[in-house]
Amino acid sequence: LGSVKWTNWSVLQSIAFCPKATKGVVACSASSQLTSLDLFYRDGWTISGGVGHKFNEQWAGALSLTWDRGASQGYGAQTDTWTLGAGVSYTPVENVEWRLAGALGIMTGGESGTYVYNGRTYGNDVSYSFGDDLLAALSTSVKVKF
Numbered sequence: 001l002g003s004v005k006w007t008n009w010s011v012l013q014s015i016a017f018c019p020k021a022t023k024g025v026v027a028c029s030a031s032s033q034l035t036s037l038d039l040f041y042r043d044g045w046t047i048s049g050g051v052g053h054k055f056n057e058q059w060a061g062a063l064s065l066t067w068d069r070g071a072s073q074g075y076g077a078q079t080d081t082w083t084l085g086a087g088v089s090y091t092p093v094e095n096v097e098w099r100l101a102g103a104l105g106i107m108t109g110g111e112s113g114t115y116v117y118n119g120r121t122y123g124n125d126v127s128y129s130f131g132d133d134l135l136a137a138l139s140t141s142v143k144v145k146f
Contacts, residue, residue, distance in 0.1 A: 002049035009041035009071040013117060038122050040115050041071040041078065050085070060089040070108070075115035075123045077130060080108045095145040105135040 015037040018028035026032050050064030063086050070079035087101035113127035 001051075002047070005046040005048075007044040007046070007071075010043045012039045012041045014038045014040070038075075038117075040073055040075045040117055040122070042073050044071045045069040058091050062087045070110070072110070072112070073115065074111070074113060076112055077110065079110040081135075082106050082108070083135070097143045099139075099141045099143075101139045103135070103137040107133040107135060109133075 016028050016033035017035050017037070018033050022028070022032055046066065046068045048064060048066040050062060052060065052062035054060040064084070066081075066083045066085070068081040068083075070081070072078040083103055083105035085101065085103040087099065089097060089099050091097045109129070109131040111127065111129035112123065114121055114123045116122070
């Protein structure tokens with residue numbers, strides 16, 4: 001099975017914060033703001049695929065691969081993520097099930113620098129680059145029915 005998901009992150013470009021005194025008097029815009037949260041996100045995509053198999057009455061397993069496109073456009077650190085997941089289920093008797101699952105992934109590196117939005121340059125006060133990061137997770141559970 002698999003899935004494709006689109007998220008409309010691009011609506012989050014720059015969020016203005018305005019003084020409370022101007023509420024209801026003027027619209028909160030770039031000209032009336034105190035500060036802003038500048039994100040400049042692009043739309044996100046997540047694509048997942050996987051397979052599961054019941055080997056016998058006691059054992060079942062699954063594998064999955066997921067790619068999540070980062071939402072940043074060269075300003076910020078929201079880069080691509082790749083995740084490989086695996087899980088196994090063991091049912092020794094009818095009313096007991098033990099599950100073990102894990103995930104390994106990579107958060108890809110990138111860089112953040114200047115970005116031009118509506119004719120204005122952002123991020124010219126700092127720029128940085130960062131490397132890949134490893135992510136890992138492990139989960140276990142036991143279910144007893146009675």
